[in-house]
Amino acid sequence: MSEFTAACVQLRCGKSVVANLEQSEGLIREAAGAGAHYIQTPEMTNVLVRSRDELFERIGSEDADLTVARFKAIADELKVWIHAGSLAILLPDGKVANRGLLISPEGRIAARYDKIHMFDVDLPNGESWRESATYEPGSKTLLADLPWIKMGMAVCYDVRFPAIFRTQARMGAGLLTMPAAFTRQTGEAHWHVLQRARAIENGAYVVSAAQGGLHEDGRETYGHSLMVDPWGRVIGEIDGDQPGFVTAVIRPEEVAKARQRIPAIANERDFAASHAQEEREIPA
Template structure:
């Protein structure tokens, strides 16, 4: 069991990487000054641009990405963990990785995670997104060890796929994460309930920093960065879509207690699904 102060850093990332770095750094310094030792930024912290051609003009590979380099230096200077919710980085195959990083206080990269689920959807208001046209999906879930605490990594649309979070909880994760750039439309409908559901069903904290507001490329994101406790209560929320941050105290004893009260993970059983074609084996 452990205790730490977490910060969700809410951004409104635009097309200019240097400007996004400056905003993120200012907010991180302020939150760290108030005792945060784990600071999480949203999905696509380095740049948010819809055009594939514009995106490719603005990003680099991991070794050359200025946002990642600055966050590594900042983590070392402030002696904190910085969890980059994700940045766009060039992959070896010509596609782009939507990649999250956890940076330790010495400035080294502790863990990487590539977003698994691509947001390929057509929404009722006419919005259409095809992330798979640009991004290469990841293939494995990742758990980082911070302060001796297991922290599961996920990104945005992953929140709609409970198996990732259940797999992490089964492996001992007490803190789950889903930093995001949720659309305003889907955020209004589902953001809070999805975050709370993942926390409740796994008896774990969920920490999710978000993009918010109207961006340079015209997209609208929901904001409302929040921290949910293992009983499903919202501990802290930035109740708007403006850049800023919110702080919450994380005590992993709460996860232990929640899992003792409702031992859903321990009580899981394998089962089969009866179909017209016969029985097909299923796993929880």
């Protein structure tokens, strides 16, 4: 099979790990029933809670995480790839990893990625976020091998750092992933253009499941889970912030076609950078 069906599962997670798991499992099963071979969930699939104390009350290590165990079992049962866009995972040093996991149809973890860029910002509407106070940033980008295509892994705020995706594309990635919990304010301004830009500049598919709506901890996320083809065309979208899923067919040959039409990666050159020097008049 040279092509496959991908699905984005959109969630509205809250503080209950069990309730979040019930929501995500139901939609994963629906997506698999609709023919999806690869199913992606959003950032913070297991729990979405702003309070640091409440977060630590609800999470554990990867081996002890309820969502990890259940997703492994579901992947094995349904014989699908499940990409848990990210989970809050307790680390031995007392910090937390914002960790994406790719789980194979045999129920094994095929790849792990810890979010590199921390969302430490003050937004114009008064929202303030300091992910670095709780989360330990990752330090390595990586590719995972799906049966049909090489996939690059990233999470949410990473989308604003295009060097990650260029590096992945240079390494052979034809599918780029950016599962997210984008704030409503930043999502309305930038979500679609950032996803399409990453697809266009790298000649790659982009698949990004998202959180959406008003959450139990008071935050609002944008939703609009999105799939974009290598020419920058939106091929799948949940048009709003409601929970649900969307599917689209991924055709790896379209990556090669886009990169032949606009060979930006092949044409790339190293270059030096410097400040301009004021030109001085040479005496006669």
